[in-house]
């Protein structure tokens with residue numbers, strides 16, 4: 001059925017998600033803040049859950065009503081046909097964002113919505129559904145803005161950035177969908193070698209390798225909607241077809257040969273984490289322990305992706321040390337003519353200390369932290 005959908009993403013990644021949705025064949029694309037509205041067949045939204053790299057959720061709106069206070073919110077939620085949306089024995093959970101004049105605590109909003117769903121189902125069935133915040137069969141997503149509540153169901157039931165390959169982590173990992181946005185914004189086409197010399201747990205290198213291999217980031221994901229009472233049969237059949245198609249795409253790409261993807265870090269823990277995560281993702285990443293300041297040119301010249309240390313917890317002397325590191329990194333990268341570099345940094349000291357003029361800048365939010373992605377032609 002042709003209808004309206006909403007895909008959420010990290011703030012700043014909206015233009016990239018917009019492009020991804022266009023490629024999927026979505027129509028009526030309208031970017032907002034932290035998400036993109038679109039229209040299309042159900043199949044487009046399902047495909048999005050498996051194949052969108054920058055999306056966090058794909059949402060199916062189920063209701064919109066005034067909710068300036070707790071009573072209005074409860075009444076609006078209770079009116080929806082929950083018996084058609086949650087089957088007997090199924091679990092659910094609620095997650096909310098935004099606020100209204102009389103509703104300023106997200107947790108309270110979630111509890112109020114949960115109560116309305118439970119009361120409505122108990123009145124109809126005589127039994128109350130269980131709440132499972134970890135792996136709900138139905139995840140209800142609420143957004144409050146301008147006195148209105150928009151309720152949706154999350155087709156996947158979990159954040160699409162949880163790809164399942166992060167088996168080991170080190171400090172300050174990037175969210176996978178944000179790392180994918182960096183890969184897209186770098187304009188690397190996945191045909192030349194790529195290196196992340198400050199790889200941490202390897203997110204940028206792994207997302208780059210998945211992209212180059214035309215692998216769907218959600219290829220192994222089971223979607224919550226495959227169990228929903230109204231749509232399960234239709235969705236299971238459609239997803240079987242889409243998974244086969246996406247598998248074929250990756251196989252054709254693999255047959256053409258994939259470019260080398262390198263990752264390094266000076267920290268042994270990070271090197272081990274990247275190795276394990278890449279193995280879990282099923283991608284080939286050549287991982288080594290090295291100082292980024294001794295980086296060697298790629299052959300042929302290719303793309304560098306870096307999420308440099310921010311140093312938000314640094315003591316006074318640390319800030320100076322970090323500036324020196326940025327400067328030395330700039331000097332090292334100048335020795336790599338013909339390469340492209342995309343550097344994500346949350347530090348206001350970065351650009352001047354690095355000392356190379358970027359050809360473009362993009363603001364991207366790493367959770368609550370505003371970071372800047374700078375693109376360089378070396």
Ligand SMILES: C[S@@+](CC[C@H](N)C(=O)[O-])C[C@H]1O[C@@H](n2cnc3c(N)ncnc32)[C@H](O)[C@@H]1O
Pocket residue numbers: 170171172173174175197198199200201202203204264265266267270290291292293307308309310
């Ligand atoms: C912000 S983290 C990268 C996080 C990564 N993008 C992820 O998703 O896990 C920065 C990394 O830079 C590494 N690093 C710091 N100084 C370095 C140096 N001189 N050479 C190589 N790596 C360095 C740190 O060990 C850390 O893992």
